[in-house]
Amino acid sequence: MKALLIAFDPSELEPLARFGAALGAPFDVLLLTGSADDGYGASEMLLAGLATVPPADGLAKGIASVAEGYTHVAAAASMRSKDVMPRVAVLLDAGMVTDAIAVLDGKTFQRPIVAGSVIATVTVETERVALTVRTSAFDPATPTGSANKRSVALYCPTAVARTSAESQASGGRPDLTQAKVVVSGGRPLKDAGTFEKLIGGLADALGGGVGATRAAVDSGIAPNEAQVGQTGKIVAPELYIAAGVSGSTQHLAGMKDSKCIVAINTDGDAPIFEVADFGLVEDLYTAIPALMERLRP
Amino acid sequence: MKIMVPIKRVVDPYAKVKALPDGTGLDTGGAKFEINPFDEIALEEAVRKREADPSVQIVAVSIGSSSCEDQLRKALAMGADEAILIESDAEWDSPSVAAELAALAKELAPDLVLMGKQATDDDNNQAAQMLAALLDWPQATFASKLDLAGGRATVARETDTGEEVLEMALPCVVTTDLRLNEPRYIALPGIIKARSKPLAKRPPTTEPRLRTRTVRLDAPPTRPPGRKVGSVDELVSELKARGVVA
Ligand SMILES: Cc1cc2nc3c(=O)[nH]c(=O)nc-3n(C[C@H](O)[C@H](O)[C@H](O)COP(=O)(O)OP(=O)(O)OC[C@H]3O[C@@H](n4cnc5c(N)ncnc54)[C@H](O)[C@@H]3O)c2cc1C
Protein backbone atom coordinates (compact mmCIF):
# COMPACT_ATOMS: atom_id res chain seq x y z
CA MET A 1 0.00 0.00 0.00
CA LYS A 2 1.12 3.52 -0.75
CA ALA A 3 -1.10 6.59 -0.70
CA LEU A 4 -1.01 9.84 -2.62
CA LEU A 5 -2.69 12.61 -0.66
CA ILE A 6 -3.85 15.57 -2.72
CA ALA A 7 -3.50 18.93 -0.91
CA PHE A 8 -5.04 21.90 -2.74
CA ASP A 9 -3.02 24.30 -0.59
CA PRO A 10 -0.62 24.07 2.38
CA SER A 11 -3.45 24.39 4.95
CA GLU A 12 -4.59 20.88 4.00
CA LEU A 13 -1.26 19.19 4.76
CA GLU A 14 -1.79 18.54 8.47
CA PRO A 15 -5.47 17.47 8.12
CA LEU A 16 -4.58 15.07 5.28
CA ALA A 17 -1.68 13.56 7.20
CA ARG A 18 -4.21 12.51 9.85
CA PHE A 19 -5.77 10.23 7.28
CA GLY A 20 -2.35 9.04 6.11
CA ALA A 21 -1.54 7.98 9.67
CA ALA A 22 -4.91 6.25 10.10
CA LEU A 23 -4.40 4.30 6.87
CA GLY A 24 -1.12 3.06 8.29
CA ALA A 25 0.65 3.06 4.94
CA PRO A 26 3.51 5.21 3.65
CA PHE A 27 2.21 8.30 1.85
CA ASP A 28 3.36 11.04 -0.48
CA VAL A 29 1.65 14.41 -0.74
CA LEU A 30 0.87 16.20 -3.99
CA LEU A 31 0.68 19.88 -3.10
CA LEU A 32 -1.15 21.66 -5.91
CA THR A 33 -0.58 25.30 -4.98
CA GLY A 34 1.83 27.09 -2.70
CA SER A 35 4.73 25.48 -0.93
CA ALA A 36 5.50 24.23 2.53
CA ASP A 37 8.29 22.63 4.43
CA ASP A 38 6.71 20.19 6.86
CA GLY A 39 5.18 17.07 5.33
CA TYR A 40 3.70 15.74 8.62
CA GLY A 41 5.07 12.29 7.93
CA ALA A 42 4.96 12.30 4.12
CA SER A 43 7.71 10.23 2.50
CA GLU A 44 7.87 12.77 -0.28
CA MET A 45 6.21 16.05 -1.12
CA LEU A 46 5.44 16.57 -4.81
CA LEU A 47 5.16 20.29 -5.53
CA ALA A 48 2.99 21.12 -8.53
CA GLY A 49 3.40 24.88 -8.06
CA LEU A 50 0.13 25.76 -9.82
CA ALA A 51 -0.87 29.43 -9.64
CA THR A 52 -4.56 28.52 -9.45
CA VAL A 53 -6.47 25.25 -9.32
CA PRO A 54 -7.54 24.33 -12.90
CA PRO A 55 -11.09 23.19 -13.79
CA ALA A 56 -11.91 19.56 -12.98
CA ASP A 57 -11.58 18.06 -16.47
CA GLY A 58 -7.97 19.19 -16.76
CA LEU A 59 -7.03 18.76 -13.12
CA ALA A 60 -8.26 15.15 -13.06
CA LYS A 61 -5.93 14.31 -15.93
CA GLY A 62 -3.06 16.07 -14.22
CA ILE A 63 -3.59 14.22 -10.94
CA ALA A 64 -4.05 10.87 -12.70
CA SER A 65 -0.77 11.38 -14.54
CA VAL A 66 1.19 11.35 -11.28
CA ALA A 67 -0.95 8.75 -9.50
CA GLU A 68 0.58 5.65 -11.08
CA GLY A 69 1.99 3.30 -8.47
CA TYR A 70 -0.26 4.44 -5.62
CA THR A 71 -2.95 2.18 -4.18
CA HIS A 72 -4.87 5.07 -2.55
CA VAL A 73 -5.52 8.60 -3.79
CA ALA A 74 -7.24 10.82 -1.23
CA ALA A 75 -8.19 14.45 -0.73
CA ALA A 76 -9.78 16.34 2.16
CA ALA A 77 -13.56 16.53 1.65
CA SER A 78 -14.51 19.94 0.26
CA MET A 79 -16.41 21.27 -2.74
CA ARG A 80 -13.22 21.49 -4.77
CA SER A 81 -12.16 17.91 -4.00
CA LYS A 82 -15.66 16.55 -4.66
CA ASP A 83 -15.59 18.32 -8.02
CA VAL A 84 -12.49 16.51 -9.23
CA MET A 85 -11.97 13.24 -7.29
CA PRO A 86 -14.78 11.24 -8.97
CA ARG A 87 -13.16 12.08 -12.33
CA VAL A 88 -9.79 10.93 -10.99
CA ALA A 89 -11.45 7.70 -9.82
CA VAL A 90 -12.71 7.00 -13.35
CA LEU A 91 -9.29 7.67 -14.88
CA LEU A 92 -7.66 5.28 -12.38
CA ASP A 93 -10.51 2.74 -12.45
CA ALA A 94 -10.65 3.15 -8.67
CA GLY A 95 -13.65 2.56 -6.45
CA MET A 96 -14.51 5.77 -4.65
CA VAL A 97 -15.48 6.50 -1.05
CA THR A 98 -16.99 9.94 -0.39
CA ASP A 99 -16.62 11.53 3.07
CA ALA A 100 -14.66 8.74 4.79
CA ILE A 101 -14.74 9.12 8.60
CA ALA A 102 -12.93 5.93 9.66
CA VAL A 103 -10.43 3.41 8.29
CA LEU A 104 -11.10 -0.22 9.26
CA ASP A 105 -8.47 -1.59 6.90
CA GLY A 106 -6.92 -0.59 3.58
CA LYS A 107 -10.08 -1.54 1.70
CA THR A 108 -12.76 -0.93 4.35
CA PHE A 109 -14.00 2.50 5.41
CA GLN A 110 -16.90 4.09 7.20
CA ARG A 111 -18.93 7.02 5.88
CA PRO A 112 -22.19 8.73 6.82
CA ILE A 113 -25.19 8.35 4.50
CA VAL A 114 -28.76 9.71 4.45
CA ALA A 115 -27.75 13.04 6.01
CA GLY A 116 -25.70 11.33 8.71
CA SER A 117 -28.64 9.26 9.99
CA VAL A 118 -26.73 6.07 9.27
CA ILE A 119 -23.05 5.08 9.21
CA ALA A 120 -22.23 2.75 6.33
CA THR A 121 -19.25 0.39 6.33
CA VAL A 122 -18.10 -0.03 2.74
CA THR A 123 -15.48 -2.22 1.14
CA VAL A 124 -13.76 -1.19 -2.05
CA GLU A 125 -13.74 -3.99 -4.62
CA THR A 126 -11.23 -2.48 -7.05
CA GLU A 127 -7.47 -2.66 -6.80
CA ARG A 128 -7.15 1.08 -6.30
CA VAL A 129 -9.07 3.34 -3.94
CA ALA A 130 -10.08 7.00 -4.33
CA LEU A 131 -11.42 8.90 -1.34
CA THR A 132 -12.54 12.21 0.00
CA VAL A 133 -11.93 12.33 3.73
CA ARG A 134 -13.55 14.22 6.59
CA THR A 135 -10.27 15.03 8.26
CA SER A 136 -11.88 16.34 11.46
CA ALA A 137 -12.86 12.73 12.27
CA PHE A 138 -9.19 11.74 12.61
CA ASP A 139 -6.59 12.52 15.30
CA PRO A 140 -4.31 15.52 14.72
CA ALA A 141 -0.98 14.80 13.04
CA THR A 142 2.34 15.85 14.50
CA PRO A 143 4.89 17.94 12.61
CA THR A 144 7.83 15.87 11.39
CA GLY A 145 10.07 18.62 10.08
CA SER A 146 11.24 19.18 6.59
CA ALA A 147 10.14 16.59 4.01
CA ASN A 148 11.84 15.39 0.83
CA LYS A 149 10.62 17.65 -1.93
CA ARG A 150 10.39 17.28 -5.68
CA SER A 151 8.79 19.50 -8.30
CA VAL A 152 6.31 17.87 -10.66
CA ALA A 153 4.85 19.37 -13.82
CA LEU A 154 1.12 18.70 -13.93
CA TYR A 155 -0.30 18.90 -17.42
CA CYS A 156 -3.95 19.85 -16.99
CA PRO A 157 -5.57 20.26 -20.43
CA THR A 158 -8.99 21.85 -19.90
CA ALA A 159 -11.90 22.67 -22.19
CA VAL A 160 -13.30 25.10 -19.63
CA ALA A 161 -12.84 28.85 -19.55
CA ARG A 162 -12.99 30.55 -16.19
CA THR A 163 -14.59 33.90 -16.94
CA SER A 164 -14.24 35.20 -13.45
CA ALA A 165 -13.37 33.82 -10.10
CA GLU A 166 -14.42 35.87 -7.19
CA SER A 167 -14.23 34.86 -3.60
CA GLN A 168 -16.57 36.46 -1.19
CA ALA A 169 -14.51 37.94 1.59
CA SER A 170 -15.16 36.23 4.89
CA GLY A 171 -14.35 39.49 6.66
CA GLY A 172 -10.99 38.16 7.80
CA ARG A 173 -12.68 35.43 9.82
CA PRO A 174 -11.17 31.95 10.05
CA ASP A 175 -12.25 29.33 7.50
CA LEU A 176 -15.38 27.67 8.79
CA THR A 177 -14.08 24.13 8.39
CA GLN A 178 -10.91 24.88 10.35
CA ALA A 179 -12.20 27.37 12.94
CA LYS A 180 -12.04 26.40 16.63
CA VAL A 181 -15.31 28.22 17.23
CA VAL A 182 -18.30 28.48 14.87
CA VAL A 183 -21.36 30.63 15.53
CA SER A 184 -24.37 29.79 13.33
CA GLY A 185 -27.66 31.54 12.82
CA GLY A 186 -30.95 30.50 11.27
CA ARG A 187 -34.17 31.85 9.86
CA PRO A 188 -35.14 34.26 12.70
CA LEU A 189 -32.21 36.57 11.95
CA LYS A 190 -34.23 39.20 10.07
CA ASP A 191 -31.83 40.43 7.44
CA ALA A 192 -28.18 40.40 6.37
CA GLY A 193 -27.34 43.38 8.58
CA THR A 194 -28.85 41.80 11.69
CA PHE A 195 -27.16 38.48 10.92
CA GLU A 196 -23.79 40.17 10.55
CA LYS A 197 -24.26 42.26 13.70
CA LEU A 198 -25.36 39.40 15.98
CA ILE A 199 -23.91 36.17 14.53
CA GLY A 200 -20.86 37.90 13.01
CA GLY A 201 -20.41 39.98 16.16
CA LEU A 202 -20.45 36.97 18.49
CA ALA A 203 -18.12 35.07 16.15
CA ASP A 204 -15.67 37.98 16.26
CA ALA A 205 -15.88 38.18 20.05
CA LEU A 206 -14.81 34.52 20.12
CA GLY A 207 -12.36 34.65 17.22
CA GLY A 208 -14.56 32.19 15.35
CA GLY A 209 -16.13 31.57 11.95
CA VAL A 210 -19.72 32.21 10.86
CA GLY A 211 -22.15 29.46 9.87
CA ALA A 212 -25.79 29.42 8.78
CA THR A 213 -28.72 27.17 8.06
CA ARG A 214 -30.05 26.66 4.58
CA ALA A 215 -33.12 28.69 5.53
CA ALA A 216 -30.88 31.65 6.42
CA VAL A 217 -28.90 31.32 3.19
CA ASP A 218 -32.02 30.87 1.06
CA SER A 219 -33.58 34.02 2.39
CA GLY A 220 -30.42 35.94 1.58
CA ILE A 221 -29.44 36.86 5.13
CA ALA A 222 -26.27 34.74 5.12
CA PRO A 223 -23.76 34.04 2.34
CA ASN A 224 -23.81 30.68 0.44
CA GLU A 225 -20.48 29.51 1.70
CA ALA A 226 -21.67 29.80 5.32
CA GLN A 227 -24.19 26.97 4.96
CA VAL A 228 -23.53 24.13 7.37
CA GLY A 229 -25.13 20.73 6.82
CA GLN A 230 -25.71 17.73 4.58
CA THR A 231 -25.38 19.88 1.49
CA GLY A 232 -23.15 22.57 2.90
CA LYS A 233 -20.01 22.49 5.00
CA ILE A 234 -19.16 19.88 7.58
CA VAL A 235 -17.66 21.40 10.70
CA ALA A 236 -16.42 19.96 13.99
CA PRO A 237 -15.06 22.87 16.06
CA GLU A 238 -14.31 22.92 19.81
CA LEU A 239 -17.39 25.11 20.28
CA TYR A 240 -20.47 25.39 18.04
CA ILE A 241 -23.11 27.94 18.98
CA ALA A 242 -26.44 27.58 17.13
CA ALA A 243 -28.82 30.51 17.54
CA GLY A 244 -32.32 30.40 16.06
CA VAL A 245 -31.57 27.02 14.48
CA SER A 246 -34.28 24.36 14.74
CA GLY A 247 -31.91 21.41 14.31
CA SER A 248 -33.16 19.67 11.16
CA THR A 249 -31.48 16.35 10.29
CA GLN A 250 -29.84 18.13 7.35
CA HIS A 251 -28.31 20.82 9.56
CA LEU A 252 -27.23 18.34 12.27
CA ALA A 253 -25.41 16.33 9.58
CA GLY A 254 -22.94 19.19 9.29
CA MET A 255 -22.20 19.98 12.94
CA LYS A 256 -23.11 17.21 15.35
CA ASP A 257 -19.51 16.08 15.73
CA SER A 258 -18.58 19.44 17.28
CA LYS A 259 -16.91 18.98 20.68
CA CYS A 260 -19.24 21.32 22.58
CA ILE A 261 -22.61 22.44 21.23
CA VAL A 262 -24.62 25.38 22.57
CA ALA A 263 -28.19 25.96 21.38
CA ILE A 264 -30.11 29.20 21.85
CA ASN A 265 -33.75 28.85 20.85
CA THR A 266 -37.09 30.21 22.08
CA ASP A 267 -38.73 26.81 21.57
CA GLY A 268 -37.61 24.48 24.38
CA ASP A 269 -38.71 21.48 22.30
CA ALA A 270 -36.61 22.32 19.22
CA PRO A 271 -34.64 19.24 18.03
CA ILE A 272 -31.34 21.16 18.29
CA PHE A 273 -31.53 20.68 22.08
CA GLU A 274 -31.19 16.91 21.58
CA VAL A 275 -27.56 17.36 20.49
CA ALA A 276 -26.73 20.43 22.60
CA ASP A 277 -24.40 20.13 25.58
CA PHE A 278 -25.84 23.39 26.85
CA GLY A 279 -29.27 24.67 25.89
CA LEU A 280 -30.57 28.16 26.58
CA VAL A 281 -34.29 28.74 26.02
CA GLU A 282 -34.19 32.43 25.32
CA ASP A 283 -34.73 35.00 22.57
CA LEU A 284 -31.51 35.30 20.60
CA TYR A 285 -32.06 39.05 20.33
CA THR A 286 -31.43 39.36 24.07
CA ALA A 287 -29.14 36.34 24.59
CA ILE A 288 -26.56 37.14 21.92
CA PRO A 289 -25.88 40.77 22.92
CA ALA A 290 -25.58 39.58 26.53
CA LEU A 291 -23.13 36.85 25.50
CA MET A 292 -21.09 39.31 23.43
CA GLU A 293 -20.91 41.62 26.40
CA ARG A 294 -19.55 38.89 28.68
CA LEU A 295 -17.27 37.14 26.19
CA ARG A 296 -15.64 40.08 24.45
CA PRO A 297 -11.89 39.82 25.09
CA MET B 1 -31.28 21.56 -28.03
CA LYS B 2 -31.72 18.33 -26.12
CA ILE B 3 -31.36 18.16 -22.33
CA MET B 4 -31.05 14.81 -20.57
CA VAL B 5 -32.10 14.84 -16.91
CA PRO B 6 -31.24 11.74 -14.86
CA ILE B 7 -33.67 11.19 -12.01
CA LYS B 8 -33.02 9.07 -8.92
CA ARG B 9 -35.85 7.68 -6.81
CA VAL B 10 -34.94 8.33 -3.15
CA VAL B 11 -36.66 8.03 0.20
CA ASP B 12 -38.40 11.27 1.26
CA PRO B 13 -35.51 13.47 2.49
CA TYR B 14 -37.61 14.67 5.43
CA ALA B 15 -38.36 11.12 6.65
CA LYS B 16 -36.56 9.63 9.66
CA VAL B 17 -34.35 6.85 8.36
CA LYS B 18 -32.53 4.41 10.65
CA ALA B 19 -30.25 1.42 10.29
CA LEU B 20 -31.98 -1.90 10.98
CA PRO B 21 -30.82 -3.33 14.35
CA ASP B 22 -28.99 -6.21 12.60
CA GLY B 23 -27.11 -3.78 10.36
CA THR B 24 -28.28 -5.33 7.08
CA GLY B 25 -30.49 -2.57 5.75
CA LEU B 26 -32.38 0.66 6.24
CA ASP B 27 -35.61 1.19 8.13
CA THR B 28 -37.42 3.93 6.22
CA GLY B 29 -40.48 3.65 8.44
CA GLY B 30 -42.82 3.30 5.46
CA ALA B 31 -41.85 6.74 4.16
CA LYS B 32 -42.80 7.87 0.66
CA PHE B 33 -40.31 7.90 -2.19
CA GLU B 34 -39.63 11.06 -4.15
CA ILE B 35 -37.51 12.49 -6.92
CA ASN B 36 -34.09 13.28 -5.45
CA PRO B 37 -34.48 17.01 -4.55
CA PHE B 38 -31.42 18.03 -6.58
CA ASP B 39 -32.80 16.21 -9.64
CA GLU B 40 -36.06 18.09 -9.22
CA ILE B 41 -34.05 21.31 -9.38
CA ALA B 42 -32.36 20.01 -12.56
CA LEU B 43 -35.73 19.27 -14.10
CA GLU B 44 -37.11 22.67 -13.12
CA GLU B 45 -34.13 24.35 -14.76
CA ALA B 46 -34.60 22.33 -17.96
CA VAL B 47 -38.29 23.25 -18.05
CA ARG B 48 -37.41 26.95 -17.65
CA LYS B 49 -34.97 26.66 -20.56
CA ARG B 50 -37.75 25.15 -22.67
CA GLU B 51 -40.17 27.91 -21.66
CA ALA B 52 -37.61 30.40 -22.97
CA ASP B 53 -36.88 28.36 -26.10
CA PRO B 54 -39.60 25.98 -27.37
CA SER B 55 -37.06 23.96 -29.39
CA VAL B 56 -35.59 22.57 -26.15
CA GLN B 57 -36.43 18.89 -25.70
CA ILE B 58 -36.23 17.28 -22.25
CA VAL B 59 -35.62 13.56 -21.69
CA ALA B 60 -35.89 12.32 -18.11
CA VAL B 61 -34.06 9.06 -17.35
CA SER B 62 -34.12 6.80 -14.34
CA ILE B 63 -32.23 3.57 -13.66
CA GLY B 64 -33.91 1.21 -11.22
CA SER B 65 -36.90 -0.96 -10.43
CA SER B 66 -40.33 -0.58 -12.03
CA SER B 67 -41.35 1.66 -9.09
CA CYS B 68 -39.20 4.44 -10.58
CA GLU B 69 -42.07 4.89 -13.02
CA ASP B 70 -43.80 7.02 -10.33
CA GLN B 71 -40.95 9.51 -10.30
CA LEU B 72 -40.72 9.57 -14.10
CA ARG B 73 -44.46 10.28 -14.35
CA LYS B 74 -43.91 13.16 -11.96
CA ALA B 75 -41.03 14.36 -14.15
CA LEU B 76 -43.33 14.28 -17.17
CA ALA B 77 -45.92 16.21 -15.18
CA MET B 78 -43.31 18.83 -14.33
CA GLY B 79 -42.63 19.28 -18.04
CA ALA B 80 -40.25 16.62 -19.39
CA ASP B 81 -41.19 15.67 -22.97
CA GLU B 82 -40.34 12.02 -22.68
CA ALA B 83 -39.05 9.57 -20.12
CA ILE B 84 -36.90 6.46 -20.26
CA LEU B 85 -36.91 3.88 -17.50
CA ILE B 86 -33.84 1.65 -17.57
CA GLU B 87 -35.50 -1.17 -15.74
CA SER B 88 -33.34 -3.27 -13.42
CA ASP B 89 -33.72 -4.79 -9.98
CA ALA B 90 -29.95 -5.03 -9.57
CA GLU B 91 -27.96 -2.78 -7.22
CA TRP B 92 -26.44 0.21 -9.04
CA ASP B 93 -23.66 2.21 -7.42
CA SER B 94 -22.77 5.69 -8.67
CA PRO B 95 -20.00 4.57 -11.09
CA SER B 96 -22.32 1.92 -12.58
CA VAL B 97 -25.04 4.56 -12.99
CA ALA B 98 -22.48 6.83 -14.67
CA ALA B 99 -21.51 4.04 -17.11
CA GLU B 100 -25.12 3.34 -18.06
CA LEU B 101 -25.86 7.06 -18.43
CA ALA B 102 -22.76 7.38 -20.62
CA ALA B 103 -24.05 4.64 -22.93
CA LEU B 104 -27.41 6.39 -23.12
CA ALA B 105 -25.81 9.78 -23.74
CA LYS B 106 -23.91 8.31 -26.68
CA GLU B 107 -27.19 7.08 -28.11
CA LEU B 108 -29.36 10.16 -27.42
CA ALA B 109 -26.62 12.72 -28.07
CA PRO B 110 -27.92 15.39 -25.68
CA ASP B 111 -26.35 18.87 -25.71
CA LEU B 112 -26.47 18.95 -21.94
CA VAL B 113 -26.82 16.46 -19.12
CA LEU B 114 -28.30 18.35 -16.19
CA MET B 115 -28.39 16.40 -12.94
CA GLY B 116 -28.32 16.56 -9.16
CA LYS B 117 -25.04 17.14 -7.35
CA GLN B 118 -25.80 14.32 -4.96
CA ALA B 119 -28.44 11.77 -4.14
CA THR B 120 -29.85 12.46 -0.66
CA ASP B 121 -29.81 8.74 0.21
CA ASP B 122 -26.22 7.71 -0.59
CA ASP B 123 -24.83 11.29 -0.39
CA ASN B 124 -22.19 10.15 -2.89
CA ASN B 125 -21.76 13.20 -5.10
CA GLN B 126 -20.04 11.07 -7.76
CA ALA B 127 -22.24 10.04 -10.71
CA ALA B 128 -22.18 13.32 -12.67
CA GLN B 129 -18.44 13.85 -12.51
CA MET B 130 -17.88 10.19 -13.40
CA LEU B 131 -20.25 10.49 -16.36
CA ALA B 132 -18.37 13.58 -17.58
CA ALA B 133 -15.06 11.71 -17.25
CA LEU B 134 -16.37 8.69 -19.16
CA LEU B 135 -17.57 10.94 -22.00
CA ASP B 136 -14.51 13.21 -21.70
CA TRP B 137 -16.90 16.19 -21.53
CA PRO B 138 -16.31 19.35 -19.54
CA GLN B 139 -18.35 19.81 -16.37
CA ALA B 140 -19.64 22.43 -13.98
CA THR B 141 -20.72 21.14 -10.59
CA PHE B 142 -22.77 22.96 -7.92
CA ALA B 143 -24.47 25.36 -10.34
CA SER B 144 -26.35 28.32 -8.93
CA LYS B 145 -26.98 29.93 -12.35
CA LEU B 146 -27.01 28.45 -15.84
CA ASP B 147 -27.09 30.27 -19.17
CA LEU B 148 -27.16 28.45 -22.49
CA ALA B 149 -26.45 30.44 -25.65
CA GLY B 150 -24.55 30.01 -28.90
CA GLY B 151 -23.61 26.41 -28.19
CA ARG B 152 -22.01 27.32 -24.89
CA ALA B 153 -22.91 27.00 -21.23
CA THR B 154 -22.04 29.76 -18.77
CA VAL B 155 -22.37 28.50 -15.24
CA ALA B 156 -22.07 30.32 -11.93
CA ARG B 157 -21.01 27.67 -9.46
CA GLU B 158 -20.67 27.57 -5.73
CA THR B 159 -17.22 27.05 -4.30
CA ASP B 160 -15.82 26.62 -0.80
CA THR B 161 -15.25 30.34 -0.56
CA GLY B 162 -17.98 31.88 -2.71
CA GLU B 163 -18.78 31.67 -6.37
CA GLU B 164 -17.00 31.43 -9.72
CA VAL B 165 -18.17 31.54 -13.33
CA LEU B 166 -17.17 28.82 -15.80
CA GLU B 167 -17.80 28.80 -19.50
CA MET B 168 -17.64 25.78 -21.77
CA ALA B 169 -18.79 24.43 -25.10
CA LEU B 170 -21.70 22.01 -25.23
CA PRO B 171 -22.05 19.12 -24.76
CA CYS B 172 -21.25 19.19 -21.06
CA VAL B 173 -22.46 17.94 -17.68
CA VAL B 174 -23.87 20.39 -15.12
CA THR B 175 -24.90 19.55 -11.54
CA THR B 176 -27.41 21.56 -9.57
CA ASP B 177 -27.10 23.18 -6.18
CA LEU B 178 -30.00 24.26 -4.02
CA ARG B 179 -29.94 27.89 -5.04
CA LEU B 180 -30.30 27.32 -8.79
CA ASN B 181 -34.08 27.59 -8.59
CA GLU B 182 -37.16 26.69 -6.60
CA PRO B 183 -38.99 23.80 -8.30
CA ARG B 184 -42.59 24.51 -9.24
CA TYR B 185 -45.60 22.95 -7.70
CA ILE B 186 -47.16 20.46 -10.11
CA ALA B 187 -50.66 21.52 -11.13
CA LEU B 188 -53.40 19.03 -11.95
CA PRO B 189 -53.46 19.70 -15.74
CA GLY B 190 -49.78 18.73 -15.88
CA ILE B 191 -50.50 15.43 -14.16
CA ILE B 192 -53.30 14.62 -16.60
CA LYS B 193 -51.27 15.69 -19.63
CA ALA B 194 -48.36 13.56 -18.43
CA ARG B 195 -50.40 10.38 -18.80
CA SER B 196 -50.23 10.68 -22.58
CA LYS B 197 -46.52 11.50 -22.76
CA PRO B 198 -44.14 8.72 -23.86
CA LEU B 199 -42.47 6.64 -21.13
CA ALA B 200 -40.25 3.94 -22.62
CA LYS B 201 -39.03 0.98 -20.59
CA ARG B 202 -35.98 -0.95 -21.58
CA PRO B 203 -33.24 -3.12 -20.08
CA PRO B 204 -29.82 -1.63 -19.29
CA THR B 205 -27.11 -1.83 -21.94
CA THR B 206 -24.33 -2.17 -19.35
CA GLU B 207 -23.94 -4.53 -16.40
CA PRO B 208 -23.62 -2.83 -13.01
CA ARG B 209 -20.09 -3.47 -11.77
CA LEU B 210 -20.01 -2.57 -8.10
CA ARG B 211 -16.76 -0.89 -7.17
CA THR B 212 -17.80 -0.48 -3.58
CA ARG B 213 -20.00 -2.72 -1.48
CA THR B 214 -21.88 -1.76 1.66
CA VAL B 215 -21.23 -4.44 4.24
CA ARG B 216 -22.91 -2.93 7.32
CA LEU B 217 -25.15 -0.09 8.37
CA ASP B 218 -25.07 1.27 11.91
CA ALA B 219 -26.65 4.04 13.92
CA PRO B 220 -24.32 7.02 14.33
CA PRO B 221 -22.77 7.42 17.78
CA THR B 222 -25.09 9.31 20.10
CA ARG B 223 -23.98 12.33 22.08
CA PRO B 224 -24.18 12.15 25.85
CA PRO B 225 -27.27 14.09 26.94
CA GLY B 226 -26.71 17.77 27.61
CA ARG B 227 -28.70 20.05 29.86
CA LYS B 228 -30.55 23.33 29.79
CA VAL B 229 -29.03 26.31 31.52
CA GLY B 230 -31.14 29.04 33.10
CA SER B 231 -29.33 32.17 32.00
CA VAL B 232 -26.57 33.68 29.91
CA ASP B 233 -24.45 33.97 33.07
CA GLU B 234 -24.80 30.27 33.81
CA LEU B 235 -23.95 29.45 30.19
CA VAL B 236 -20.81 31.55 30.30
CA SER B 237 -19.58 29.95 33.53
CA GLU B 238 -20.23 26.44 32.12
CA LEU B 239 -18.28 27.29 28.97
CA LYS B 240 -15.43 28.71 31.05
CA ALA B 241 -15.42 25.59 33.24
CA ARG B 242 -15.11 23.47 30.08
CA GLY B 243 -12.29 25.65 28.87
CA VAL B 244 -13.92 26.36 25.51
CA VAL B 245 -14.01 30.12 26.07
CA ALA B 246 -11.43 32.27 27.81
C1 LIG C 1 -32.14 18.00 0.22
C2 LIG C 1 -32.09 18.95 1.38
C3 LIG C 1 -30.86 19.40 1.81
C4 LIG C 1 -30.77 20.30 2.88
N1 LIG C 1 -29.53 20.68 3.29
C5 LIG C 1 -29.43 21.52 4.37
C6 LIG C 1 -28.15 21.91 4.89
O1 LIG C 1 -27.10 21.53 4.38
N2 LIG C 1 -28.12 22.73 5.97
C7 LIG C 1 -29.26 23.20 6.58
O2 LIG C 1 -29.15 23.96 7.57
N3 LIG C 1 -30.47 22.85 6.10
C8 LIG C 1 -30.58 22.03 5.02
N4 LIG C 1 -31.84 21.70 4.55
C9 LIG C 1 -33.01 22.40 5.12
C10 LIG C 1 -33.48 21.84 6.45
O3 LIG C 1 -34.36 20.75 6.21
C11 LIG C 1 -34.23 22.91 7.27
O4 LIG C 1 -35.30 23.42 6.51
C12 LIG C 1 -33.34 24.08 7.72
O5 LIG C 1 -32.16 23.60 8.32
C13 LIG C 1 -34.10 24.95 8.70
O6 LIG C 1 -33.36 26.13 9.00
P1 LIG C 1 -33.62 26.96 10.34
O7 LIG C 1 -33.29 26.10 11.51
O8 LIG C 1 -32.87 28.25 10.19
O9 LIG C 1 -35.14 27.35 10.24
P2 LIG C 1 -36.41 26.85 11.05
O10 LIG C 1 -36.56 25.37 10.93
O11 LIG C 1 -37.52 27.71 10.62
O12 LIG C 1 -36.05 27.14 12.58
C14 LIG C 1 -35.94 28.38 13.16
C15 LIG C 1 -35.78 28.15 14.65
O13 LIG C 1 -35.56 29.41 15.29
C16 LIG C 1 -36.30 29.45 16.50
N5 LIG C 1 -36.55 30.88 16.78
C17 LIG C 1 -37.44 31.71 16.20
N6 LIG C 1 -37.32 32.96 16.68
C18 LIG C 1 -36.31 32.93 17.58
C19 LIG C 1 -35.69 33.92 18.40
N7 LIG C 1 -36.09 35.21 18.38
N8 LIG C 1 -34.68 33.54 19.22
C20 LIG C 1 -34.26 32.24 19.24
N9 LIG C 1 -34.81 31.28 18.50
C21 LIG C 1 -35.81 31.61 17.66
C22 LIG C 1 -37.53 28.64 16.24
O14 LIG C 1 -38.05 28.13 17.46
C23 LIG C 1 -37.00 27.54 15.33
O15 LIG C 1 -36.57 26.40 16.07
C24 LIG C 1 -31.94 20.78 3.50
C25 LIG C 1 -33.19 20.33 3.06
C26 LIG C 1 -33.26 19.41 2.01
C27 LIG C 1 -34.60 18.91 1.56
Ligand SMILES: Nc1ncnc2c1ncn2[C@@H]1O[C@H](COP(=O)(O)O)[C@@H](O)[C@H]1O
Ligand atom coordinates in the same frame (compact mmCIF):
# COMPACT_ATOMS: atom_id res chain seq x y z
N1 LIG D 1 -30.39 5.19 -10.36
C1 LIG D 1 -30.26 6.40 -10.93
N2 LIG D 1 -30.99 6.73 -12.02
C2 LIG D 1 -30.85 7.94 -12.60
N3 LIG D 1 -30.01 8.88 -12.16
C3 LIG D 1 -29.26 8.61 -11.09
C4 LIG D 1 -29.34 7.36 -10.41
N4 LIG D 1 -28.45 7.39 -9.39
C5 LIG D 1 -27.88 8.61 -9.40
N5 LIG D 1 -28.35 9.34 -10.43
C6 LIG D 1 -27.99 10.73 -10.78
O1 LIG D 1 -26.71 11.04 -10.24
C7 LIG D 1 -26.79 12.15 -9.35
C8 LIG D 1 -25.74 12.02 -8.28
O2 LIG D 1 -25.92 10.83 -7.55
P1 LIG D 1 -24.84 10.22 -6.53
O3 LIG D 1 -23.53 10.24 -7.20
O4 LIG D 1 -25.34 8.86 -6.24
O5 LIG D 1 -24.86 11.11 -5.30
C9 LIG D 1 -28.23 12.15 -8.88
O6 LIG D 1 -28.64 13.44 -8.46
C10 LIG D 1 -28.96 11.72 -10.16
O7 LIG D 1 -29.11 12.80 -11.06
